[in-house]
Amino acid sequence: MHDKVDVKLGNRSYSIHIGTDLLKSAGDFILPLLRRKKVAIITDSNIAALHLNDLKQSLVSYDIDISVLTLPPGERTKSWEYIEKTVEWLLAEHIERDDVIIAFGGGVIGDLVGFAASILRRGVRFVQIPTSLLAQVDSSVGGKTGINSLNGKNLIGAFNQPQMVLIDINLLDTLSARDFLAGYGEVMKYGLLGDCDFFEWLEDNALDMAKGNTEKRIYAVKRSCEMKADIVSQDEQEKGQRALLNLGHTFCHALETATGLSDRLLHGEGVGIGCALAFETSMRLGLCPQETPSRVRAHLTKMGMKVSLSDIPGNLPNSEELIKLMKQDKKAVDGKIAFIMAKEIGNAFILPDIDLDIVKNVLNDALI
């Protein structure tokens, strides 16, 4: 028994399968996609040490021939260097147009492999087996793939939908507490942007989830995937509403660039801080009630997450420098940055232009 969420995109539609122990039946899911019994698996060394054997065993039991490339873990792997290594390796392994590539890992592996699949022989199919909470609720769904540039996060990439997403909730058991909470930043984001009831549920249940409650983890992952699938189905290429998924991300991407994509700040931690800053900015613009930003901050505090800029270790650039980094945002048009603001918890909207002096004040206060 497992849950299924469909991403409806015409001939690019696919299913997200969510359940426990799905890795051990990966072969059942993947075999029907294969035109010959051969797959390439790309993973990172942390995941390889913990879970690769289960995946291999399941595929081998169907006589599927496997090649594995293991990359170093961490955000810096999303780079030209590793995209080149990956694509050259896939070619050396004779992965052909009709084969399937498996992205087995967190958001770093998923983004890198999805992009590699889009440029290899002008496009090879791929499957996402996300292993981190962040990848299960966000990055493996929706087809945004890519790598980082020296100029900023995720600036090089392509839209490329997977053939299938296979989510095994048990994989989260080996995730570090810090990575779990970083992924939780994106879970919380869904409640904040579009579902107040879900946010309330999280206020009551997210601590249990963090402690390991499997039922609650399944519920939260499924609800997050449903929300993402729904938004992506309506606006695959982010011409409009998909931008809501970037709640907190303009702040987050600037902070990630400012901290050199290091482990001073994980992506999902930046999303949590970014959401708090987005609600604070919304309040100062008179868009949302006075008390809403503190409710968001209270939840981050309760979860033991980073809440403000002062929680990031080391020095940060000043507010003007941070705003400069925000202008590198992919969504900037004529140097103007669209911000995702909120009228209330569960009601976010796109503000195409913003008074940057207010953003600067919010940042100055948060830097203290």
Ligand SMILES: NC(=O)c1ccc[n+]([C@@H]2O[C@H](COP(=O)([O-])OP(=O)(O)OC[C@H]3O[C@@H](n4cnc5c(N)ncnc54)[C@H](O)[C@@H]3O)[C@@H](O)[C@H]2O)c1
């Ligand atoms: N494409 C999208 O739509 C999208 C959306 C959100 C985030 N992202 C991207 O995702 C990336 C962050 O993803 P992430 O947080 O998964 O990072 P990650 O891939 O670096 O994984 C985090 C850490 O957890 C380890 N790990 C993963 N699964 C594990 C498991 N089951 N057990 C033990 N350790 C495990 C990894 O080795 C790594 O050290 C960022 O690059 C971000 O830009 C993309």
Ligand SMILES: [Zn+2]
């Ligand atoms: Zn994100």
